[in-house]
Amino acid sequence: MSKEDTNSIKYILEEMDPAEEIEFERRMSSNPDLRIEVESIRRMKSKLNLLPELSPPEDLTNSIMSIAASQSKKKQGFRSGYFLSAAVVILGLTTGSLIIYSISDSSGTVSNASASFPSFGNEMTQQNDSRTVKLKPWVDRQDVLRLSGFESASNPIMINEAGNSINKLRPVGKYPNLQPFSRSVQLTGSNR
Amino acid sequence: MRLNKTKNIPDSYDQMKDRELVHLYRENEDQLAFKELMNRHQAKVYSYIFSMVHNREVTNDIFQETFTKVITKMDDTYNEQGKWIAWVMRIAHNATIDHIRKQKRFVDVKGSYDDDSKTDFYDRLQDEDAVAQDEKLELDESTSELLKHISNLPEEQRTVVMLRHYYEMPFKEIAEMTDVSINTALGRMRYALINLRKMFDEELEKEPNSV
Numbered sequence: 001m002s003k004e005d006t007n008s009i010k011y012i013l014e015e016m017d018p019a020e021e022i023e024f025e026r027r028m029s030s031n032p033d034l035r036i037e038v039e040s041i042r043r044m045k046s047k048l049n050l051l052p053e054l055s056p057p058e059d060l061t062n063s064i065m066s067i068a069a070s071q072s073k074k075k076q077g078f079r080s081g082y083f084l085s086a087a088v089v090i091l092g093l094t095t096g097s098l099i100i101y102s103i104s105d106s107s108g109t110v111s112n113a114s115a116s117f118p119s120f121g122n123e124m125t126q127q128n129d130s131r132t133v134k135l136k137p138w139v140d141r142q143d144v145l146r147l148s149g150f151e152s153a154s155n156p157i158m159i160n161e162a163g164n165s166i167n168k169l170r171p172v173g174k175y176p177n178l179q180p181f182s183r184s185v186q187l188t189g190s191n192r
Numbered sequence: 193m194r195l196n197k198t199k200n201i202p203d204s205y206d207q208m209k210d211r212e213l214v215h216l217y218r219e220n221e222d223q224l225a226f227k228e229l230m231n232r233h234q235a236k237v238y239s240y241i242f243s244m245v246h247n248r249e250v251t252n253d254i255f256q257e258t259f260t261k262v263i264t265k266m267d268d269t270y271n272e273q274g275k276w277i278a279w280v281m282r283i284a285h286n287a288t289i290d291h292i293r294k295q296k297r298f299v300d301v302k303g304s305y306d307d308d309s310k311t312d313f314y315d316r317l318q319d320e321d322a323v324a325q326d327e328k329l330e331l332d333e334s335t336s337e338l339l340k341h342i343s344n345l346p347e348e349q350r351t352v353v354m355l356r357h358y359y360e361m362p363f364k365e366i367a368e369m370t371d372v373s374i375n376t377a378l379g380r381m382r383y384a385l386i387n388l389r390k391m392f393d394e395e396l397e398k399e400p401n402s403v
Contacts, residue, residue, distance in 0.1 A: 006375055009382040013356070015363055044385040047392075048357050050335045051342075056238045060252055064259045065227060071263045072221035 008038045012045055201228050210276045218266060230259075233277050236358045237284050243354045244288045246343050254291055258284040281359060282369055285351065292347055341391040349384035352377055 004027075010016050011024050028035050135149040205213065205228040216225035237258065242251040261283050270279050342350060351370060355361045361369075367377040 005382060006378055009378050009385075013363070013378075013381065015378070040389060041382065041385045044389045044392075047338060047388070048353065050338050051243065051357055052239065052335060053235045053358075054239045054242050055235050056255055057252065060256060061230060061234065064230065064256060064263075065223065067260055068217075068226050068263050069223055072223065 004034065008034065008041065012038060012042050201231070211272060214266070214270070214272060214276050226263075229276070233280065237280060240281070240354050240358045241284055241288050243339070243342060243358075244347075244350060245291060246339065250291060254284070254287045257287050261287075277359070278361070278365060278369075281355070281361070285355070285369060289347070289351070337392075337395065338388075341388050341395075344391065345384055345387055349380045349387065352380040353384045356381060 007016070007020075007024050011021065016024060028038060138146050138148060140146055201224050205224060208216075208225075208228070210229060210232070213225040213229050216222040217229070234255075238251060238255050241254045241258070242248070245251055245254065258280065262280055265283075270276065342353065345353070348370065352366055355366050355369065356363075363374050363377050363381075367374045370377060372380075
């Protein structure tokens with residue numbers, strides 16, 4: 001197919017850009033054969049407008065719509081399953097992490113407890129707001145345990161709570177096995 | 193022809209672009225969105241298939257196969273960047289060409305050549321089908337004649353003519369869909385129109401009243 005043949009079909013199908021179109025029309029005006037060729041093809045192309053536009057039968061479109069509906073149901077089922085699986089996984093992860101957290105928390109409590117109640121005479125430390133506070137236990141004349149060192153703690157709530165907790169501690173007066181010569185200090189948080 | 197509007201497709205769907213309807217169907221399983229898409233394009237898809245195979249039953253089968261694939265493959269193979277209808281047309285075109293090629297495989301061309309009519313089996317099959325379908329469709333004479341001539345065009349020329357006619361598809365897209373260069377696609381269109389003109393001229397010469 002020559003370049004002019006390509007141009008003639010492009011011209012008829014309006015596939016040329018405006019500059020090409022003007023140039024082709026100029027050539028056509030000076031070439032009667034080209035003009036006849038273009039006109040003949042154009043006439044044939046216009047005959048294609050007789051082609052009918054047909055519709056599919058209604059039962060066919062209905063059956064396609066039912067396929068679409070069943071596909072949607074499948075997708076919904078898949079999504080429900082997916083969400084259910086995701087929920088189970090999330091639940092499992094949450095439970096697992098809670099268990100791990102509680103284990104580490106209780107071990108942390110134990111370590112805190114051991115830190116809070118070391119053997120007397122030792123210094124203990126507490127983490128508070130990433131600052132280390134050194135607390136020093138001592139026993140007053142009433143055999144009540146006291147802790148010193150709160151002066152260096154920066155959190156007033158923590159100081160207050162720790163102070164309150166310590167003030168609740170009372171010496172055990174009627175401990176059955178208490179030996180009068182015992183030098184150990186018996187403590188309780190109970191008000192009884 | 194559009195589907196029956198009594199199926200409660202909201203008017204707002206008329207205003208939506210194909211892309212938006214596709215999104216609604218994919219994300220929300222919105223059946224009405226899919227129905228609206230069908231409404232818009234079914235006649236052209238159906239007509240394209242019919243113009244290629246000239247048989248109502250086969251057209252129905254290919255049409256159903258096309259839309260079944262559209263429904264089941266939309267999530268996997270359609271990306272919302274391209275035109276939805278171009279994607280659908282590609283499926284319809286491939287299904288149609290598959291069918292035509294399968295049909296050709298079953299035809300023993302040499303053994304079925306008819307000396308009297310100077311046609312092979314495939315030529316006669318197309319013509320007979322076209323006539324039978326024309327009767328069913330109650331088409332006027334000139335449309336029947338046109339359909340008959342189109343059915344006698346080589347497959348690749350017929351494809352280009354129909355894609356262009358029913359979809360006003362740009363030649364760039366036709367070339368991509370048919371795996372040829374733009375110039376080849378344009379050439380096929382030109383030869384198709386020239387061949388059709390020849391067929392009409394020959395038909396005119398056969399008429400007893402023609403001078």
